[in-house]
Amino acid sequence: MKLIDTPNLDDHDAFYAELLAAHRGLSEAQSHALNAQLILILANHIGDREVLSEALALARKR
Amino acid sequence: MPYDYRSYPYVAPPGLTAPEPRHKVVVVGAGPIGLAMALELANHGVASVVLDDNNVVSMGSRAICWSKRSLEIFDRLGIGDKVLAKGVTWSVGRICHGDDEIFHFDLEREPGQKMPPFVNLQQYYVEEFLVDRAMDHPLVDLRFKNRVTALDQGEDTAHVTVKTPDGSYGLKADYVLACDGARSTLRAMLGLDFEGELFEERFLIADVEMEADFPSERWFWFEPTFHDGQSALLHRQADNIYRIDLQLGWDADPDEERKPENVVPRVEKLVGPDFELDWVSIYSFQCRRLKTFVHHRVIFAGDSAHVVSPFGARGGNGGMQDVDNLGWKLAAVLHGRAPRTLLDSYDRERVFGADENIAQSSRATRFMTPAPGVERLFRDQVLALAGKAAFAQGWVNSGRLSTPCVYPGLGPDDPHLPALTRPGSVAVDAPQGNRWLLDTLGGTVKLLAVNCTAPEGLEAETVAAELNDEVQRRYLGEAEQALYLVRPDQVIAARWVEPERRKIATAIRALWEGRP
Numbered sequence: 001m002k003l004i005d006t007p008n009l010d011d012h013d014a015f016y017a018e019l020l021a022a023h024r025g026l027s028e029a030q031s032h033a034l035n036a037q038l039i040l041i042l043a044n045h046i047g048d049r050e051v052l053s054e055a056l057a058l059a060r061k062r
Numbered sequence: 063m064p065y066d067y068r069s070y071p072y073v074a075p076p077g078l079t080a081p082e083p084r085h086k087v088v089v090v091g092a093g094p095i096g097l098a099m100a101l102e103l104a105n106h107g108v109a110s111v112v113l114d115d116n117n118v119v120s121m122g123s124r125a126i127c128w129s130k131r132s133l134e135i136f137d138r139l140g141i142g143d144k145v146l147a148k149g150v151t152w153s154v155g156r157i158c159h160g161d162d163e164i165f166h167f168d169l170e171r172e173p174g175q176k177m178p179p180f181v182n183l184q185q186y187y188v189e190e191f192l193v194d195r196a197m198d199h200p201l202v203d204l205r206f207k208n209r210v211t212a213l214d215q216g217e218d219t220a221h222v223t224v225k226t227p228d229g230s231y232g233l234k235a236d237y238v239l240a241c242d243g244a245r246s247t248l249r250a251m252l253g254l255d256f257e258g259e260l261f262e263e264r265f266l267i268a269d270v271e272m273e274a275d276f277p278s279e280r281w282f283w284f285e286p287t288f289h290d291g292q293s294a295l296l297h298r299q300a301d302n303i304y305r306i307d308l309q310l311g312w313d314a315d316p317d318e319e320r321k322p323e324n325v326v327p328r329v330e331k332l333v334g335p336d337f338e339l340d341w342v343s344i345y346s347f348q349c350r351r352l353k354t355f356v357h358h359r360v361i362f363a364g365d366s367a368h369v370v371s372p373f374g375a376r377g378g379n380g381g382m383q384d385v386d387n388l389g390w391k392l393a394a395v396l397h398g399r400a401p402r403t404l405l406d407s408y409d410r411e412r413v414f415g416a417d418e419n420i421a422q423s424s425r426a427t428r429f430m431t432p433a434p435g436v437e438r439l440f441r442d443q444v445l446a447l448a449g450k451a452a453f454a455q456g457w458v459n460s461g462r463l464s465t466p467c468v469y470p471g472l473g474p475d476d477p478h479l480p481a482l483t484r485p486g487s488v489a490v491d492a493p494q495g496n497r498w499l500l501d502t503l504g505g506t507v508k509l510l511a512v513n514c515t516a517p518e519g520l521e522a523e524t525v526a527a528e529l530n531d532e533v534q535r536r537y538l539g540e541a542e543q544a545l546y547l548v549r550p551d552q553v554i555a556a557r558w559v560e561p562e563r564r565k566i567a568t569a570i571r572a573l574w575e576g577r578p
Contacts, residue, residue, distance in 0.1 A: 036443040
């Protein structure tokens with residue numbers, strides 16, 4: 001597995017707060033749009049199809 | 063000036079008065095694919111009879127964007143100069159969201175190639191040039207107003223019944239080539255059907271004539287204000303004719319939409335009031351193909367075998383690649399140079415090519431007409447991102463323009479050589495003195511020797527490449543020397559940095575047997 005699914009982000013609590021803050025004041029449709037753009041931006045940044053496929057599989061896993 | 067549709071003469075065929083000798087090949091359909099097929103076979107010394115139920119070229123622009131590879135094939139068939147002279151060469155595409163351009167691309171002519179990336183020319187001109195060429199060619203017997211009404215096959219022969227204004231007659235042939243288009247009669251006669259997706263989306267296409275100073279560019283709009291938030295495409299063609307494609311939505315009524323009183327206001331919103339409506343058609347998307355293209359003595363090529371949505375220019379160009387692939391193989395089988403298994407490789411390779419075209423055009427279709435909900439969300443956000451981040455421009459899909467596929471399973475290869483010319487690819491053109499490499503390669507098996515000499519006694523003519531920057535970049539990369547084995551369709555079959563006689567001989571044998 002190439003995808004890192006163990007702790008990897010410094011100060012993740014602060015990032016979580018930043019993520020929520022980015023959505024503040026947005027309608028539900030605007031939030032969906034922001035999330036969609038975020039996924040596209042991050043996917044391009046990661047730039048590794050294998051990692052992305054594994055991330056998709058992890059997100060779909062119940 | 064709108065096109066002057068001339069009628070070609072009908073001549074009573076000999077088969078009406080006495081049985082004709084068995085023919086090598088009967089081509090059904092004198093569209094661009096059927097005509098190109100007959101001329102390509104003639105290039106390989108095979109005579110054919112071409113039957114068409116009509117006697118004029120096709121109505122309306124239809125296939126208009128001819129790719130570099132198609133232009134190279136046209137050149138080999140003797141109409142390349144005419145197409146270049148009459149057509150509109152373009153390389154810039156502009157993509158708009160709403161009424162604003164979000165980005166543009168430039169396909170830029172690569173230096174050192176004879177043909178540009180794309181030329182726009184109405185299908186009726188391409189057909190006219192091919193008809194002129196075919197009527198002049200002693201190996202092509204072109205018969206207008208000859209409609210096939212029945213088809214049957216024996217062990218080593220195919221038989222067609224043909225209806226003419228003077229009655230019916232029969233023809234026997236080694237092979238019948240079904241080049242009779244998307245609504246192929248031969249496909250129906252064999253009880254075959256397409257497999258794949260039929261998109262419930264209707265598009266209106268119109269040719270309009272106007273004196274305008276629109277540049278020679280491809281313009282695509284997502285959700286323009288002039289067209290109720292649907293997509294639109296504008297292309298310039300020869301004779302001041304512009305081609306407009308407008309998305310109508312799946313619930314549009316085709317008969318209603320094609321009426322001039324409904325078409326004119328839509329076009330007016332895009333180009334203003336000063337135009338003449340030349341032709342209108344309505345179509346729905348299909349991305350489908352036959353399961354196999356070779357059915358014993360009947361072989362399918364072009365739209366009769368596969369159909370795609372039009373936005374990548376993959377219909378006409380895909381068909382031309384069928385012609386490229388089938389011509390030399392069928393000729394070799396008929397001349398006894400190759401076993402019939404070579405035709406299996408046509409099926410395998412062109413099914414692969416069709417699948418690539420279908421996948422590309424299905425993706426473009428989904429991007430242009432996303433399903434409501436999350437599909438629509440992502441599409442809209444890609445468009446929104448494209449205006450502010452360079453990477454997202456590449457994700458905007460208004461059609462991925464046709465390029466030849468790279469056939470899998472050919473080789474051997476040498477990893478030191480450039481990926482551009484790996485086995486399975488069409489050889490890339492390059493200057494050779496005052497000629498071009500593709501002209502030098504021609505239509506027979508060649509060994510292309512780059513900075514080396516080919517071993518002697520092999521059953522292939524050697525071409526010594528003149529070394530220049532383009533040849534260096536495209537055929538050597540970092541390597542000192544290379545030997546390329548090139549098929550008659552100019553597809554690279556194998557290549558070596560250290561050529562050995564025995565290995566080359568094996569590769570030449572595999573080429574004629576059509577082994578993967």
